[in-house]
Amino acid sequence: MLVREKAEPILALLRARGGRVTTSRRAILETLLGVAGHVTAEALTARVQAVQPDVHESTVYRFLDELERLGVVDHVHLGHGPAVYHLAADAHHHLVCDGCGAVEEVPDEVFADLRGRLQAEFGFALQPRHFAVTGHCRACAMRP
Amino acid sequence: MLVREKAEPILALLRARGGRVTTSRRAILETLLGVAGHVTAEALTARVQAVQPDVHESTVYRFLDELERLGVVDHVHLGHGPAVYHLAADAHHHLVCDGCGAVEEVPDEVFADLRGRLQAEFGFALQPRHFAVTGHCRACAMRP
DNA sequence: GTGCTTGCAAACGTTTTGCAGACTC
């Protein structure tokens, strides 16, 4: 299984930092690697519990935190609901529609000019983390 | 007082929409108009209560909601804490430092290119509302 | 008088925490 292979180097990194590899953690990580795009902590917990019913939501939160510290995942606030988590390697930004809540992913490259400008004018290093851009999608812009 | 003058047209708009003008609402609005920049609902409540101790936080939330519907204020999520409210007329964006939490305001104009590009490529109409940009400020970028 | 608005208290949804036992290394 591809997911299992992808998990190994991450678990190795975790161990190298003094962390422990448990069955819960393995299940959480492999589930996360198998998810395309975003998941909320709640949705991820549900998926993990389909395999290991005793894994608690707080364990998922704690391990996602750890994975974030390791630089493996990021979490993003898309709006008023729960945060979503995604692999850090999959760097992208989010267009969130104020009208219908639709989320569109856009490549990091779209923000290259803005990044350069913020760096030059404000000394600010733009990071893909936590970044959500709101506005109105094509459909919602039509109905005023 | 300047604040009282600025409040009148807003209260008139409120009345025109079928809303009622109460002492609580007047106090909340005048306090908000007297605040430069952002306030959290909690901070605004505290300031209002300095004048009218019986105004409850839930009343502040409800009225801020109403003001938002009237287009007078916007609220922005800067990070993990509470949302901040500001006058809609004062349109700007926020650079939030992931390291130290510092917030810098930048004029809307900085995002003009991005706006054009998102419109052209994605049909997405960028709005200043809810918009927070994270990264690292000059100081935090130095210490790696 | 109609019906919007209020204070209060209690609930909400998401996330964090304190604990004692279980587990990895």
Place this chain on the structure above:
DNA sequence: GAGTCTGCAAAACGTTTGCAAGCAC
């Protein structure tokens, strides 16, 4: 064996809601 991680329950946080009384119009 030392120290990390777990499930559980309970708290924390910011915000919303249901209610009966109060007030603006």
